[in-house]
Amino acid sequence: MIRLLSLKAILWTLFLSSTFLVAAQDDQTDDAAAPSTSQTPLRPVSISDIELTPGQLASNLQAQFFKKENFTAVLGVELVDSWGMDWKLLENPTISFADPIRISAMSQLHVRLANLARRRTDESFLTLHSRFLLIRDRIMIVHADRLDTLALAYFSKLFPNASLTPKMKLGGVQLGERIIVAQAGQPLLTYHVKTHSAGKLSSNSEAAKIVNSQELMVYRILENLGIGCQSHFFERSPEDVYISTLDAGVRFNSSLRSFEEGRFFTFEHYTKHIEAGSLIWGSLVREIGSEHPIGRDMSFVDQNTTSDERALHFFHEMTKLDLLSRILRLPDTLNNSGNFGFAAFGEELPMLRLIDFRVTEPREWTPIRIYFGALIKGNGFFRYDTVHHSLSYALRYRDRSLRMKTSLEAMSSEPLCRLEQAIDKAAEETALYIMEHPTFAQHTSAFLGRIAECKQDMIQNAQFFRQKLARWTPDQPDSCDEDYRRVFPQQ
Numbered sequence: 001m002i003r004l005l006s007l008k009a010i011l012w013t014l015f016l017s018s019t020f021l022v023a024a025q026d027d028q029t030d031d032a033a034a035p036s037t038s039q040t041p042l043r044p045v046s047i048s049d050i051e052l053t054p055g056q057l058a059s060n061l062q063a064q065f066f067k068k069e070n071f072t073a074v075l076g077v078e079l080v081d082s083w084g085m086d087w088k089l090l091e092n093p094t095i096s097f098a099d100p101i102r103i104s105a106m107s108q109l110h111v112r113l114a115n116l117a118r119r120r121t122d123e124s125f126l127t128l129h130s131r132f133l134l135i136r137d138r139i140m141i142v143h144a145d146r147l148d149t150l151a152l153a154y155f156s157k158l159f160p161n162a163s164l165t166p167k168m169k170l171g172g173v174q175l176g177e178r179i180i181v182a183q184a185g186q187p188l189l190t191y192h193v194k195t196h197s198a199g200k201l202s203s204n205s206e207a208a209k210i211v212n213s214q215e216l217m218v219y220r221i222l223e224n225l226g227i228g229c230q231s232h233f234f235e236r237s238p239e240d241v242y243i244s245t246l247d248a249g250v251r252f253n254s255s256l257r258s259f260e261e262g263r264f265f266t267f268e269h270y271t272k273h274i275e276a277g278s279l280i281w282g283s284l285v286r287e288i289g290s291e292h293p294i295g296r297d298m299s300f301v302d303q304n305t306t307s308d309e310r311a312l313h314f315f316h317e318m319t320k321l322d323l324l325s326r327i328l329r330l331p332d333t334l335n336n337s338g339n340f341g342f343a344a345f346g347e348e349l350p351m352l353r354l355i356d357f358r359v360t361e362p363r364e365w366t367p368i369r370i371y372f373g374a375l376i377k378g379n380g381f382f383r384y385d386t387v388h389h390s391l392s393y394a395l396r397y398r399d400r401s402l403r404m405k406t407s408l409e410a411m412s413s414e415p416l417c418r419l420e421q422a423i424d425k426a427a428e429e430t431a432l433y434i435m436e437h438p439t440f441a442q443h444t445s446a447f448l449g450r451i452a453e454c455k456q457d458m459i460q461n462a463q464f465f466r467q468k469l470a471r472w473t474p475d476q477p478d479s480c481d482e483d484y485r486r487v488f489p490q491q
Contacts, residue, residue: 054142059097061135066090066105074124075116083112097139106136143175143200147242151193154234154244155179169193171338175200179244187261190247191232197358199240211241213430213447214359214454218328219243220426221458225415227324227354235439248343248353262345264353268337271388280342280350281390282310292389293397301393302402310349317342317352318394319403319410326371327419327461329360334395335387362453368461372468373484378403401474408469419462427455 068087071080089095090105097103113129120126148166155164162183169176169192176194183189195201196216198209222228230246246252249264270277277285287301305311321340325333333339339357342350378384378396386392395403410416434440434447472478 054145055097058135058138058142059095059102060093061138062097062102062106063091063093063095065131065135070128074128083108097142106139110136140175144177146236146240147175147193147195148177150234150236150242151177151179151191151244154232155181155191158232159183173201176242186259187250189250189259191244192247193242193244196241196243199242208239210238210443211235212359212361213434213450214361216241216243216433217426217430217451217454218330218357218359219245220429221328221422222324222354224422224425225419227320227352227415229353229355233433235437238440238443245355248341248355251343251345260345262343264341264343266338266341266355267388269341271337271390277390278310279344280310281314282308282312284308284311284314284393285390287311288389288393293393296397298393298397299399302399313349314390315394315398315406316410318391319406320416321352321354322375322395323407323410323416323465324354326368326375327465328458329365329461330357331360332356332358334391335383337388362450362457365457367483368464369480369483371461372465373478373480373482375407375465376400376404376472376478376481377484404469404472404474407465408472411466411469420459423455423458423462427451 066087068080068091085105085108086101089101095102109132113132116125117129152164152166155162159181162181165180165182167178167180169178174194174197176192179191179193181189181191195208196211198212200208216233219228219231219233223231228245229248230252232244233241234244235241247264249262251260251262252258253260265276267280270280274285282305284301284305287304288298318334321334324330333354336356340352340354343353344350378398378400384392384396411419415422431448431451434444434451440447468478468480
């Protein structure tokens, strides 16, 4: 395996250089010009520090920085005492930078110093604040380096004869990176690696929460249906769990036992490039026009698109995602145009891909009857009246009978016709991942309980939708529709 120098290593080198520079500048500062003689500067890296791990080095620097006199010299005793921080604990070099005490202190200081920075421009404060930001950045580099190390170790086992190159992630707030896999005779593979949704963010040092097994399960469901991407999980702790997904523009051809390269763009891309959008929605947007469908007679749209293969396919694909959003309780899909898109392979019609989502916690679950009533209404919790007008028409303003007919067809055909089996398989795969890794030993029971609860809820939801769609008729009011109107009379 050939490993190129990662961006994290470059950043780490630059950071060490900046530490030397700051220290050298401090040493050259005349005592008379110094903001405060009692402030303890960050010392340069010593030979003994080189023998420490990056995490230990960050902890030591924190201990040096978290001395009460560093803050009272600049901010005054009264203000610093009002914070109520336990400085003795913070000064303890044996406490890891990842300890909740340190994480909480960093978070509190970040907010307080940021607020003070709005009105303090004196050199002593700017020096204190800049040193805090340097330590915070170093901590994030440690987290990024750990992710990089774990990701390369994982993919080196997955692809033992490949060349792996880590690169920066393209967007999003979660800590992550990309791993590029080069193999002889195969297209380049890009795996997008990130922390779980409650994991570390790339922009601050907030404490990560324990991974939600419900989230892992949904990744597996989507992969099993072919609507999501190939997914991998690896971990350092119950809080540091990483999710890696193969780029949505690549798929594995099981018959050829090889990867096939296509093209993927998010729906957001198509809404900004209308001409390209015709590849996924055909003549639909041209028929709707530039105005929003609300309050307009749109019956002519379906009449003019009955022979438009791409428009009909678009209705079907968007309806699949609508149904999955309700059945799996995913509130951040169709109303976030960067979370889904279309993958095209050869001459095939572009296929739906869901690449990001949020899960709804069990304590926030709404009765499934309300979700089905919202489907009849064409809105509900997803605000389809405010999304791009192609979606708004397809899922809200299109004739109700046609929407319900498309929903039944979607539930009765691939891949949703096997949704219950995909849910059951995903629950088994997620439970196996949890049980096979001792990292989760203290939380295994809670994880497995959540998986079982979600599996039961999702399968019941799928069966409920399947049965209700099969029985729904346009000339007879549905009790779910009435239930929904009682809960949301304003809609």
